[in-house]
Amino acid sequence: MKEDFENFERRFKERLHTLFYNEGNINSLSLERGLPGNIWEGIMETIPLSVAIPEKFGGRGLSVKECLSVLSAASYESLPLSLTFGINIALFLEPLAKYGHPKIQERIFKRFLKEKAMGGLMITEPDYGSDALNMRTSFNSREDGFAINGKKHWQGLTGMADFWIVAAREQLKDGDLGRDIAFFITEQSSPGQQIEVEYYFNNLGLYMIPYGMNAIDIFVPENQKLQSESTGIKMMLDILHRSRMQFPGMGLGFIRRMLDEALAYCNQRKVAGQSLFFLDSVKYQLSRIESSYAICSGMCARSAVISSINADLSSCGLEANIMKALVTDLMQESSQIALQLQGSSGYKIDNIAGRGIVDSRPFQIFEGSNEMLYTQIAEIMIKKMKKMQQETFFQFLSGFPLTEKIAGQFKELLDFSIKDTLLQRQLITLGKIIARVVSLQYVYNMTLKGFRNDLYDNCCKHMMMDIKSLLSNLTDFNNSMPVEDYTSQSAWSDFI
Structure with a gap:
């Protein structure tokens, strides 16, 4: 049994x-x-x-x-x-x-x-990071299988995994590569399928996981090609969206550990005869981590309902991007707060908060940088607004299933029209706002089943504060541009 x-x-x-x-x-x-x-x-x-x-x-x-x-x-x-x-x-x-x-x-x-055994996925290439659709790794069909050639890098478990799923594009007769993507399973112990590690990267954190540059020149049998239900691109989106919906699982334990460590330290650390916990600013910072814990819990509950392998997640980019981007931002913030509260102790390399800052940082980068994902979130929502012919952002949120239950408490803040043309920096800000409103409803839905109301109430306060701050960047944004030739006439010693 x-x-x-x-x-x-x-x-x-x-x-x-x-x-x-x-x-x-x-x-x-x-x-x-x-x-x-x-x-x-x-x-x-x-x-x-x-x-x-x-x-x-x-x-x-x-x-x-x-x-x-x-x-x-x-x-x-x-x-x-x-x-x-x-x-x-x-x-x-x-x-x-x-x-x-x-x-x-x-x-x-x-x-x-x-x-x-262990396995991983190879998509990312040296010259085509998030631009997976233009990858150069190619495959050729043969009578009894597929020959695959190319380079992949920054795959977690490089040189350690026993199996890989490798993404490639078909090489056409004219030498160009096809638009679609196919995936192949490789087995390191099988002759002709070994992927060579050219060298390992000296990654800044996540020491437990090897990363490096991989050279691919292999042949796999026909039955080791993944069987797409439609196109390979849709299969890739289904895989990546399901993966992003599992980020809350990794985030929850991490955020909870940051919270437990911070609470324990603040309760035992004495300042002027009383524990650090009783300082007002400390209570605020601890409540920020608790808010992250609640948000992440809501994401886990939502993911558990919608992301089984029986579901087609290829069109679920909105929620997948929200979960990945926001939870990884909250992971980084929680570790920063935990380190700050522990003072010099947190800055030791063997302190879990210090390690947490370095180890959680790449989560904001891999599987799509958060800036890119927030941009996509905003673009998806704007497209939905236009399709439904909604005049204001609040009006749309009030009728959108992922936000309709809590939109009312944001009416004064979000009752505005969205311009047709927004700069990317504005789209990123809008994406962050959307992510917070959607995620807050995840938490609200849990309260209907018995989740703590005090955690939800505090979460509402922090999300409201975040959205107010983000709105100022959306409506009165900083339009500064980099000065490429900045060294000309900028040496301070010339102006004494």
Whole structure:
């Protein structure tokens, strides 16, 4: 019988705690490149990735709730560990379960369950970061499979994963590349499928995860091509949107850890005879992290409902982008606050808040930089407004399913018309406003089921404050431009 998830999760948490605090030291482990073999073995003994494997293959059944819970439990102890699981779950196991050929699924899933295998996804290229549609990695069809050639970089688990899903475009007879994208599973242990690591990057944080430059010159059998239900581009969007909807799982445990660390420090630290907790500015900063915790919790609840592999998420860019962009901003803010509250102690390299700043920072960059995602959020909403012929932003939000329940409390702030032409800096600001209103309704929906009203009320106050600040940037924005030849007539010593 399948183990009750509460017992599964408890065993996983206890094993992590033992490995990181008894058998090893998480503070020193987080500063090493990779993890010692015995630590990895101990972690994988709990078979955490079974949550992302279908029941018919011996897994726990791909429950989004369970996947998010495992990611959260891992990120409470180690954000890089959670990201490692996130890569495996969202960027390999779920795509394999949904799009993989039946003849290869059982063998690969068995290796994950029995041999502690790992997998990842290769999309990003040296000259085409977020511009995936113009990637240069190509494939040629042959009688018995596909030859794939190209370069990929910044893939998490570089040189460590046993399997990869590689994105490529078909090379046409005239030498050009086709517009669509195809995905292929590669197996490092199979002859002719080994992806060569040219060199590793000395990444600033996330030391546990290797990154580098990969050279691809491989051949894979025909049944290792993912089977698209329509176009490869739609499949890619479905995969990436589902991955972005799992960011709240990684974010929740991390934010909760920042909150617990900050609360513990502020309660024990004495200033003028009383604990730091009683200072008004400290209470405000702690409430900011609590607000982030509530927002992230709402995102997890929403993701658990809408992001199973049975759903087509290719057209769900709005919510996927909101979850990824806002939660990663909140992760960075929470770690900054936690460090600031701990003063000089937080600035030690082995302090979890200090590490958290560095480790959470790339989350705002990979899988689409947040500036790009906020821009897309705004563009999607403006397009919807025009289609529905809504005159004001508030009028639209009042009738939009993702915001209609809470839009009323923002009437005075958001009752304005949106111009046809906005600068990108304005679109980014508008995207941030939209993300906060939509996410606040996620939290509100939880209160209808018993979530704490005091956490929701505080969350409302912070979202209201954020939106007021953002509106000033939207309507009275800074239009400054860079001065390229800034060194001319700008040396201070010439003006004494």
